[in-house]
Amino acid sequence: MFYSTRSKLILSFLGIALLVCGVALLVGGQLLYKAVLNEATSRVSLDLNAARELYLSRIKAIRLGLHITSIGPIFRSALEKKDIQTLVNRLSVVAQQTELDFMGVVTREGKTLGRIGPNSIPKGNTPANPIANLVLQKQTTVSGTVVLNHEFLFSENPELAERARIKLLPTKKATPRSEMEKLSGMAMAAAVPIFDAGNFLGVLYGGVLLNRSEEIVDRVRDTVFQHEIYKGRSIGTATIFLEDIRISTNVLNPDGNRAIGTVASEEVTKHVLTEGKKWTDRAFVVNDWYITAYEPIEDIFGQRVGMLYVGVLEAKYADVRWKALSLFIVITVAGMVLAIGFGYIIANKMSRPVKQLIEASNQVSQGNLSPEIGPISKSEIGVLQKTFQEMLTSIQERDKRQRVESETKLLQSEKQASVGKLAGGVAHEINNPLTGIVTFTHMLLRRNDIPEEVRADLETIAQETERVRKIVKGLLDFSRQTALDREPTDVNRLVRQTVTLVENQALIKGVNLTFESGDGLPMVTLDRNQMQSVLLNIIINALDATDPGGSITVSTNIGISTSHPGQKGIEVLCTDTGCGIPPENLNRLFDPFFTTKDVGHGTGLGLSVSYGIVERHGGTIWVQSKVGKGSTFKVWLPTEEQSEGNENIGSG
Amino acid sequence: MKILVVDDDAIVIKSCRRILEAEGFEVTTVPSADEALEKVKYYDFNLLLMDVKMPKHDGIFLMREIKKNWPGIPIIVMSGYPTPETIGGVLKLGATQFIAKPFRPDELTKVVRQVLEKAIQKDSFPTGAGG
Numbered sequence: 001m002f003y004s005t006r007s008k009l010i011l012s013f014l015g016i017a018l019l020v021c022g023v024a025l026l027v028g029g030q031l032l033y034k035a036v037l038n039e040a041t042s043r044v045s046l047d048l049n050a051a052r053e054l055y056l057s058r059i060k061a062i063r064l065g066l067h068i069t070s071i072g073p074i075f076r077s078a079l080e081k082k083d084i085q086t087l088v089n090r091l092s093v094v095a096q097q098t099e100l101d102f103m104g105v106v107t108r109e110g111k112t113l114g115r116i117g118p119n120s121i122p123k124g125n126t127p128a129n130p131i132a133n134l135v136l137q138k139q140t141t142v143s144g145t146v147v148l149n150h151e152f153l154f155s156e157n158p159e160l161a162e163r164a165r166i167k168l169l170p171t172k173k174a175t176p177r178s179e180m181e182k183l184s185g186m187a188m189a190a191a192v193p194i195f196d197a198g199n200f201l202g203v204l205y206g207g208v209l210l211n212r213s214e215e216i217v218d219r220v221r222d223t224v225f226q227h228e229i230y231k232g233r234s235i236g237t238a239t240i241f242l243e244d245i246r247i248s249t250n251v252l253n254p255d256g257n258r259a260i261g262t263v264a265s266e267e268v269t270k271h272v273l274t275e276g277k278k279w280t281d282r283a284f285v286v287n288d289w290y291i292t293a294y295e296p297i298e299d300i301f302g303q304r305v306g307m308l309y310v311g312v313l314e315a316k317y318a319d320v321r322w323k324a325l326s327l328f329i330v331i332t333v334a335g336m337v338l339a340i341g342f343g344y345i346i347a348n349k350m351s352r353p354v355k356q357l358i359e360a361s362n363q364v365s366q367g368n369l370s371p372e373i374g375p376i377s378k379s380e381i382g383v384l385q386k387t388f389q390e391m392l393t394s395i396q397e398r399d400k401r402q403r404v405e406s407e408t409k410l411l412q413s414e415k416q417a418s419v420g421k422l423a424g425g426v427a428h429e430i431n432n433p434l435t436g437i438v439t440f441t442h443m444l445l446r447r448n449d450i451p452e453e454v455r456a457d458l459e460t461i462a463q464e465t466e467r468v469r470k471i472v473k474g475l476l477d478f479s480r481q482t483a484l485d486r487e488p489t490d491v492n493r494l495v496r497q498t499v500t501l502v503e504n505q506a507l508i509k510g511v512n513l514t515f516e517s518g519d520g521l522p523m524v525t526l527d528r529n530q531m532q533s534v535l536l537n538i539i540i541n542a543l544d545a546t547d548p549g550g551s552i553t554v555s556t557n558i559g560i561s562t563s564h565p566g567q568k569g570i571e572v573l574c575t576d577t578g579c580g581i582p583p584e585n586l587n588r589l590f591d592p593f594f595t596t597k598d599v600g601h602g603t604g605l606g607l608s609v610s611y612g613i614v615e616r617h618g619g620t621i622w623v624q625s626k627v628g629k630g631s632t633f634k635v636w637l638p639t640e641e642q643s644e645g646n647e648n649i650g651s652g
Numbered sequence: 653m654k655i656l657v658v659d660d661d662a663i664v665i666k667s668c669r670r671i672l673e674a675e676g677f678e679v680t681t682v683p684s685a686d687e688a689l690e691k692v693k694y695y696d697f698n699l700l701l702m703d704v705k706m707p708k709h710d711g712i713f714l715m716r717e718i719k720k721n722w723p724g725i726p727i728i729v730m731s732g733y734p735t736p737e738t739i740g741g742v743l744k745l746g747a748t749q750f751i752a753k754p755f756r757p758d759e760l761t762k763v764v765r766q767v768l769e770k771a772i773q774k775d776s777f778p779t780g781a782g783g
Contacts, residue, residue: 424733428705431732432661434754439667442757443674469754476733 005351010343017339021332029328033321037282040291040317045280047310048293051220051238055188055297055308058216062207063143063190065098070192070204079105079194079201084121088114095206099215101187102156103206105194106132113202117157127151134300135191135203143190144300146207147242150183153209160185164211166247169261177263185211186242186297186306210240211247212260220310221250230316237290240297241307244269251286251311259286264294264307272296272307282314289314353377357388369396409620412590412611419608424479427472434472437465478609484527484616491524491570491637492517492556498535499554502543510548513539516555521570522639526617534610534621538574538633541606545578545631552576559636569619569638576632581625589623653768654695657681658688658702658714659730664753668701671757672764685714692722699768704731704738712745719746726771728763730755 069075069090078086087105095103095116104115110133112126129152134142154161164185168177189207193200210216217238221227225236239249244264251259263269271279272294279294290311297306356374363371373389376382441462445455499515506513535554542552552574559571581589581596588594590611614621618638625631655677657668665681672679680695682688686709688702700718704711711729718725726748731738734752742750748767751760 428732431753432659432664435732436663436667438754438756439671443670446674446757465754476735 004347005354006344006347009347009350010340013339013343014336017332017335021328021335025325025328025332029321029325032324033317036317036320037291040312041280041293044291044293044310044312045278047220047224047236047312048278048280048295048308050224051308051310052295054220054223055216055240058208059143059145059188059190062098062100062188063141063192065094065100066103066190066192066204066206067141069094070194075204076196080196084114088116088120091206092116098206099208100206101160101209102153102189103204104129104132104156105202105204106136107202108136108200110136115156117160119155119157122155127155129205131189131191131207131300132203132205135193135205139193139200141190141192142300144188145297145305146187146189146299147305148185148187148209153185160209164209166211166245166261168245168263169253169259182242182245182247182261184242185209186240186247188216189300211242213240213248214250214258216240217248217250224310225312230313233313235313235316237285237309237311237313239285239307239309239311241273241309243306244273247306254287262286264309268292268294268307273304276304283311285309285311289318291317350379350381353381353385357381357385360388364392364395369399409615412615415591420479420612422479423475427476427479430468430472434465434468437461438469441465478612484530486525486527488523488525489528489531491521491572494528494532495535495554495556495572498532498539501536502539505540506543506552509543509546511543511546512551513543514551514553516553518556518558518570521556521558524570524637524639526637527613530613531617534613534635535572535574537606537610538635542574542576542578542631542633545580546576547578550577550630559634567638568640569636571637572635574633575630577630580627580629581623581631582627586623586625590621653698654678654680655699655701655764656688656691656695656697658683658685658700658706658711660684660703660706664703664730668760671760672701674757675761675764677764685709685711685717688714689717692718692725697725698771699764700725700727701764702727702729704729704742705733712742715742715745715747726767728767 072090074090075087077083078090091103091105091114094100100116102116105113106129107113112122112129114121127149130148131142131146148164150161150164153164161183164183166182168180168182187207187209189205191203191205194202194204208215217240220238221234221236224238225234228235233252234250237249237251239246239251241247241264246260246262246264249258249260251262253259253262265284268279268283271277273296276296279292281292282289283292283294284290285292291314292309292311294307294309296304297308299305353374356372360371360373369392371392373385376385441458444450445458445462450458496515496517499513503513539552539554546552553576555573555575557571557573559569560567585594585596590607594608611621614635614637620636622634622636623631624634653676655672657665657672657679659665659668659681660683662683665683669679669681680691680697682691685706688700691697692700702711702714711731715727715729718727723746727746728749728751729742729747730751730753731742732753734750739750748770749763751763755763
């Protein structure tokens, strides 16, 4: 089945479809995905800028709040009056309005005057305040990111210290570490110097603790990514790292909680935190792949203390890829279906004439010589169909010719047989009365007393009776075609002997009789006497037909039969330059009693008898003639005799 | 010399009688094999001249009967159908000679004389004389 033209064609089409679609699938899918990924990466990079602006604007807002507070009349009068309680109250109001987590005033000497929170008026020493100390030093406004240690946070507000405490969670790909807990916090803070008529009075400081804060990251998510949801999860995520620990994030753990306490991958940490470079690429975040952008966060001292991150869930883009791939696969499958369909149709179209030809050949082999071939195709198969048709036509013609030949032959045989029977019967019947005529004519002739005139008449009767006797004898010879007495014979020798018999007659008549013996003739099994009489008959006929000065050529050849295709044999040809045979006589030439000779010069049985003899040898006798040019008789005899059932025809 | 001619055709009988009587033979003629056998029973003949093809019992039958009962009588078979098979067949069955119809008078007398001479020679030197 796989060897049929149809299968091959379909497989070829399928192969092409698979190849084209497969390449399209790989190249197209990959290129498309890369383009999408690049697009996503550059977008995330821009998103990071937006996130940074949000971060910075928040710091700016803190600084602005502090600045305005520091020049406010309530704050000023309370500071002048050293009314710490009023000051603290004022700070609390401002902190609440500007959503600050810590806020306080530090004197020129570095002593904390008052602050918000439970421990608003500290007694004794307070832990070092990094941002206030910087302003004390520089006497200018400072704002930015600052890392606050546990002691400071605890002293400011134990709740803050507690909020800053972050338990580390194990994550894949994270940098391994020994500590289990992060106690320090990261804050966005600002501090402004307080001057009074050029005198430096102290510092107003305040800030927002970033640990566990949702403010910045969620604002990034909601404004930059517009809180786009994909399969129940936010596509856009933002994170603030303290060192490599997530302290503020909306990246979720598998349990749905914010992934606070998880650690950035070692690769990213090294790139961003250690080397201070921006990172934009795919990265494994907590539990998933994101298209990410990271940049380092520097604190007020210019130290890299953390990282800002934004990321987009890769799954969305992977899905785009999968959609593209599925589309390509659908196209591939459609292509294959089309290939099979087209292959099937084309193969059918191609193989229909071939199948019809095969069917036609079968019919021819079963004997139907005019089978249906179908419409002639315009392709190369059409040439085959035409050739096949021509072949059929020539077979039909040959068939017809052979049928005509064999019909003619059969007719001739039947004629021979019936005439043979007739001749036998007639001869027998005529011979009895003829006996009477012969007897009494001769008895009369014996008498001496008859007049000469009567004797002459009687002589005439006797002569003509003799002629009748010969005719009847010829008839008998014809009817009495005896069984063949065959023996292997050298045909050349037989023909030469026969020619020799006639040579004298030819010489006397002045006809040039020659014999050209063919080479390499096989021995033929035949009845020498009968075959000789056939040859003799033909040569004598030729001699009769040829005028003095003409010539007769007898030749032998290896010949192939025209009526028994493929059968080997020999042929004897006798060509004369005689008067020729008119076409109307050619067909009757082998009929019994047909003669063109003058009355008394032939019984008309010679060629008919010859025909019978040759036929019983399994051979054919054949003549070609042109009036005025001469005739050629050809006797063909098979070298391998087939069993012939008609050897006794006409005998008995 | 007595000769019995057997033939169903009157003209043949007439011809034979004419030729043989002219030669001085005593000729008896019959038209059938059965009548020939009747004649042979009651008369002696020196020679039997017979046809092959006859209605009812043919020459072959007659020849077999003659050879069986009167083997001494020479037989000349004449036929208007002188094929080699016919000639060979009758000679094998015991015919002394064969002559083809039509024959000229001299041909017949020659054959008859030959056969009779042969028969006489046989008779002249018998070891055990017969009749």
